[in-house]
Amino acid sequence: MRVLTLVDAFRMGGAETLLAPLATAARREGIELEVVSLMDESVASTKTLEVLDQAGVRPRMLRVKRLLDPTAIPQIVAEIRRSRCDVVHSHLEMANTLAVPAARLARTPVVCTFHHVAVPTIQGQARRERLAVNVATRADRTIFVSTAQLDSWHAMYRRGPVPDNWTVVHNGVDLDLYAPDVPQPDIRTELTGGRATDGPVVVLPAAFRDFKGIPVAIEAWPLVQERCPDAVLSLVGGGEMEEEIRDRIARLGLEKSVVLAGVRSDMPAVYRSADLVLLPSIHGENLPTVLIEAAASGRAVAASRVGGIPDIVDHRETGLLFERDDPAALAAAVIELLEDADLRERLGTAGVAQARTKFSADAWVRNLRRVYEAALASPSRPKIRS
Template identity: 55%
Template sequence: MTTGIKALVLIDAFRMGGAETLLAPMISASRDTDVTMDVVSISPAEWNSEKTMAILAEAGISTRSLGIRRLLDPVALPRLVRTIRAGRYDIVHAHLEMAMTLAVPAGLLVRRPVVCTFHHVAHPLTGRAAKRERLAVEAATRSRRALFVSEASRRSFAETYRPHRMPDNWEVMHNGIDITNFSPGPASPQVHSDLAASNAGPVVVLPAAFRDFKGIPIAIRAWPQVLARHPDAVLALTGGGELEDDLRRLVAELGLENSVIFVGVRTDMPEVYRAADVVLLPSTYGENLPTVLIEASATECAIAASRIGGIPDIVPDGETGLLFEAGSTEGLADAVCRLLDDAELRRTLGTAAGERARQEFSATAWVQRLRTTYLEAIGSRQ
């Protein structure tokens, strides 16, 4: 009978990024289990993001920073070893490169198992960045488990670093998020009005930062094809960013000002998803496990998205949404129109998406998978 698991969650620094912001739902969900997680960053406290620290503090999560500035710092390994021993941890879970590279040898020295998680899709690197990533991969491959948050991530690392044979301890484990507020429900008339402006037709929501890899220009260029079949449809661009002026110019050039609406950044995304007839994500590269698709799935939205990166992990084509080839305006328009044509298809896919989100992508499900992995790693040590 287990008496509980004490885990040291180790991260490079509390910066503002995907891995860092996932700590709050993971640790909050662990409180309902026998897993205790302490969060420590490798780097100095002054490297931390104020916004990330505020998110963690709001969730009641205390943190520590070890003050290590570089891998070759002579105090790095001894300081981490002392931290593991003093905390009497059963296991170390390292996130990101520097944490992995130090955690694996430290774990060997104190005879504690280490689990590592990669949070991105590998892409060609040069110079020091390439060396740092290769070191992290070598370290993680010597840990009990090297976890990748999508199949696309695992495959990309295998192609880059292990092209002939994928190591046996490389596994896919999807991250989870807090989906408590993302549940289906009636649409707010006010939110629907915000998204649709003066239009009365169906609303397609594109929730994304205005960055080049999100493929927003492809959606805009495809929109005339959607309008040919659904003249009153609206594309609601929900977000903001550096490319907004370029996107507005493209909308004006195509004469789409009345049907492509710039909604701005919203803080009420559950209500936005409930008001959407379709949620669209036309990313062209760089996506690993986009949170907006998990949120939309949990809200039981009908989804159309590009077949890129880890998106198929969230949206199995034809099961919880429709996928199209990245960069294809024809494919995007066809997927969106198929969903707008068929209310029953939207309902069926949305219901399946909600069930998949709860079972596979909730923070609760994630922590239960981690607990099983921790027990296996601890058991193999014993």
């Protein structure tokens, strides 16, 4: 099977970097994947192109300048015909909007995937999203990567029943990188700011953005320290909120127990050096890859009950869930896990098993193959589920 994968551009983002493990797993499944961006190299991330190159992907780039570019659909139709693909699979809003009419003109089945939870947004962006989902609903299949994501798009942009061609397919991760039996260096000292400690290390891996809930974790940390005075919270990441986060840590006098560990490229070692992985997002999460990676590494996780996180974390089976934007609830979950090593081990072991079953790149591709086969067999206009 030949699949032409279309994305808006090779920017540095979650959807774009997932193309590398997807392409690698697709080859194992006998699917030939060709990856094309609508926009040219002027908006491409060098890092993303390097990641794709390391995965053996030789991407192509079109020269679509904007959504209303009059050359866009002719360029895509020509690319579909050149590729001689069996299925077109588009990712992200711009690609979804343009791929469907182009694929129809090229008489090729088309599948669309959305990658973020729909939230109230500025008017112009809302109009683009509404257009994208309305067009994608005319595709042979439209994929959402979590149940919460599908529900959010339906609530915001569709009336009536869920369209019959909408489905949920979880993304996957190259789990071989995170397997617990793969030796990793111990970097606990780096995660604690150079201070040797025998206390537990809680890693919060996230971009420093408002929806990640990092301030909630900082506000909760004095409560954690009352019961676990040697615990260290290691913030792995960086971004626009860094100064605000530093100020909050200083205001609460937490400089010795909350550490900014910076952006890391050795995440398998980060997870393995942690006692617990924490994600306190307050909104906007779809299917956070860090929780899949942490689970695959055998680490228990504590996370907020928001967005697609419950698709990954089964409460008290593979981790603990707590209510969002609630420092006391966050602290209670962290304390319970830090004080109960047996619980951490049980949840970590269960997380490994679930990651291998539901969230491996191979499982992802097998599920996509079923969607592609359904698209090949489907009529051009989907029915609406009653």
